[in-house]
Amino acid sequence: MIMKKIVLVTGATSGFGKAIAIKFAVNGCKLIITGRRNDRLKDLKMKLEQEYKTEVLALCFDVRNSAEVEKNIHSLPENWKVIDVLVNNAGLAVGMHPVHEGILEDWERMIDTNMKGLLYMTRFVAPSMVARRKGHIINIGSIAGKEVYPNGNVYCGSKFGVDAITRGTRIDLVPYNIKVTQILPGAVNTEFSIVRFKGDKEKADSMYKGFIPLTAEDVADAVYYVASLPDHVNVNELILMPTAQASSMHFHKV
Ligand code: NDP
Numbered sequence: 054m055i056m057k058k059i060v061l062v063t064g065a066t067s068g069f070g071k072a073i074a075i076k077f078a079v080n081g082c083k084l085i086i087t088g089r090r091n092d093r094l095k096d097l098k099m100k101l102e103q104e105y106k107t108e109v110l111a112l113c114f115d116v117r118n119s120a121e122v123e124k125n126i127h128s129l130p131e132n133w134k135v136i137d138v139l140v141n142n143a144g145l146a147v148g149m150h151p152v153h154e155g156i157l158e159d160w161e162r163m164i165d166t167n168m169k170g171l172l173y174m175t176r177f178v179a180p181s182m183v184a185r186r187k188g189h190i191i192n193i194g195s196i197a198g199k200e201v202y203p204n205g206n207v208y209c210g211s212k213f214g215v216d217a218i219t220r221g222t223r224i225d226l227v228p229y230n231i232k233v234t235q236i237l238p239g240a241v242n243t244e245f246s247i248v249r250f251k252g253d254k255e256k257a258d259s260m261y262k263g264f265i266p267l268t269a270e271d272v273a274d275a276v277y278y279v280a281s282l283p284d285h286v287n288v289n290e291l292i293l294m295p296t297a298q299a300s301s302m303h304f305h306k307v
């Protein structure tokens with residue numbers, strides 16, 4: 054079924070965001086793709102336009118900068134202003150230390166990106182949805198937003214924050230017919246762990262040894278599923294795990 058919607062995906066330069074953009078493009082949507090790495094945005098825009106014959110607007114900005122978020126959303130061209138689906142995906146984990154050894158700069162990056170960035174995007178996109186009484190906000194949380202694990206302290210805190218913000222957003226926007234969904238994946242092998250371990254690819258790869266993690270495409274399928282339901286149906290939250298992962302800390306590894 055062709056879905057004629059305008060979908061904005063943050064963090065589309067890698068991992069889930071890129072897979073989500075492709076999934077919606079394949080299904081006929083117009084895409085607004087965002088991220089900080091402009092070369093990757095340009096490559097993805099070209100791919101989506103050429104392979105899937107869809108229209109794409111690429112916006113390069115940092116979600117942590119509220120002025121940049123406001124400027125980019127408020128200066129959208131007329132034919133891109135009606136955002137039907139906002140996917141708040143941009144996010145990261147940086148560092149993995151016990152709290153007494155935590156690196157303050159890492160904490161700021163996680164909290165500013167995962168919580169404040171998501172809030173800024175919502176703050177500037179939602180008013181047009183409210184005015185139209187229509188729209189869908191899909192936040193990418195994590196199993197780390199339901200269960201804490203050793204040395205996950207601040208990342209988990211930021212995702213518990215996403216969980217609370219998502220629930221609060223749903224309550225605030227229910228009078229305006231706006232759907233609010235949280236997708237909470239378990240382990241997915243993207244650039245996530247490379248960022249977490251600051252470029253140590255060996256350490257990143259070791260996280261996914263001995264079991265089959267989810268792929269970014271599995272997450273994109275779930276996001277597309279919740280976005281394609283009838284107008285009167287909303288998925289509040291969807292926890293998506295590898296079959297070999299029972300909880301944040303319980304893996305069946307062979
Ligand atoms: P990736 O590292 O592959 O992608 C992260 C994306 O976020 C990139 O496109 C990056 O773009 C963007 N991003 C990061 N910081 C900023 C910023 N300040 N401004 C704008 N964009 C930013 O990771 P994943 O695809 O795996 O992660 C996507 C989301 O899923 C994150 O919120 C993560 O917490 C969550 N998640 C990941 C899981 C996993 O196991 N991989 C499991 C559960 C949830 P750029 O660098 O170009 O700005």
Ligand code: 8X3
Nearest residue numbers: 195196197239240301
């Ligand atoms: C990413 C999954 O378990 O590494 O959100 O925190 S986990």
